[in-house]
Amino acid sequence: ISNDGKRDSDIDFMLKHFNLNISYEACLGFTINDYVEAYADGREDKLFELLFDKIDQLHQAYDFILIEGYPRTVFASALDFDLNLEIAKNINTAYVPVLNAKGKSVESILNEVQFATESIEEEACIHLATFVNRCDPNMIDDIKRLIPDREQIFLLPEEKELDTPIIREVVDALKEEKAEMIMGEPEQLEHLVSKKKIAAMGVENYLKRMTSDSLVIVPGDRVDIILATMLSFYGKKHPNVAGIILSGGMKPSKTIMNLLKDVDESVLPILAVESDSYQTAIALNSVQAVMRPENKRKITLAKGIFDAAVDKKAIAxxxxxxxxxxxxxxxxxxxxxxxxQSRRQRIVLPESSDERILRATEILLRRDIVDIILLGNKKEIRHQSALLRLDISRATIINPCKSKLREVFSQKFYALRKHKGLTLKAARDALEHPNYFGTMMIQEGMADGMVSGATHTTADTVRPALQIIKTKPGISIVSSLFFMCLDTKVLVYGDCAVNLDPGASELAQIAISSAETAEQFGIEARVAMLSYSTGDSG
Incomplete structure (x- = not known):
């Protein structure tokens, strides 16, 4: 939404017109300033997470969610990419660019269409359709001839009435001038205002310059102009103005008002403002046409244009x-x-002396999605985290060398491996190593998982798991894999760290294990077998 702090008119329109039982706040995304500042600080992922949360909440109650982006020109000066496409890509949704063709040539419109199409393809987004809005009706046939049939591009003609403000919007724009309606009916606030006229001359010259749907600004003591304007409404050959604004903080006398009200019906809305005619005219320059839920005429017109120009069934x-x-x-x-977050776990981190581990610990604790157990010297861990200005106070810290669990784990490890020649002393020595201690915690149900490998080798990380937890039934070989996070996809690469020269059957087992792991992480498994060469062998 915009940065001005005002309620977004599009959100208000959708909520009221479709009678949606959703709070205004639930429909808000973030402002351009929010994103630019987060992007500059490297925190844009946090804003996206908030947006993901909001979308997930709406998905629980609704079948369809429409997300309105922001005009490219709004953020083009601050960002070198399309923010709307970035959002569409990250929430994996269909994308519909809406282009403004007002005042543009055929060539310019075609260039914008091509640019939008190529940008969507480059980001690998779903291109549902392109709407080219406010086209000159005289250009539409020429544009259609030059657009490939395969593209779903719909041209909507310019309709002047939709871009013409109404009296109600004039009243809103003149709030600081204390505008009030002193005569007229509520429905007359929907009158279109195509022009504004300041009446400063005599009646005869004024009548010659009157135009239909214009808003007449006149000092409140010019009774002659007021009466002539209202009388012209009944003239068959005279234009009908949209309304009258009485300026200067002056209103007609009670006698004149009674005369005006004595007419059979209120033919024109009359507004009164405190500002003079010039100030009022300046204020009216800021009036913009906005689609409002109360304006049934404009809504019906807009729907008619859309129905005539767009193949809704093809889009559906x-x-x-x-x-x-x-x-x-x-x-x-x-x-x-x-x-x-939905399945909270206890995770052991045996490499607590590493700065990356401590920073990751703070992030996880702040997000409150996991219980963390750090292995190491408590004083040293607290001191290092304080130097890094990190808050890890909610983490459990266990020193394997001083914990009473060490002897318990040593005895159990000895029992598991004594048939392999392991001595009790060797078991006790092993349990001083945090990877062995953490693995035994998992074995004994004191933790659900362990993350290691930042400072330890792959062998040091895998060996305790092989000796204590062992492989799953049916798995004949231990392998590793990496999640390769590319721009628009996540690939699983296995095995890149454990098995140096696997045979055919081992490769098959590695492929199966990698595919199963990919599925567990929500990635559709399609296996490709790749060969490789090292050094100058290839």
């Missing part, structure tokens, strides 16, 4: 058939957080 069919395999890193991370 395209939407129902559309699907996307986009998975951006931001989406992937958000889904991981969602799953973690």
């Amino acid at each position: 069919d395209r939407f129902n058939k559309s699907s996307s395999e986009i998975m951006t890193p931001m989406m992937f991370e958000y889904k991981l957080f969602e799953r973690a």
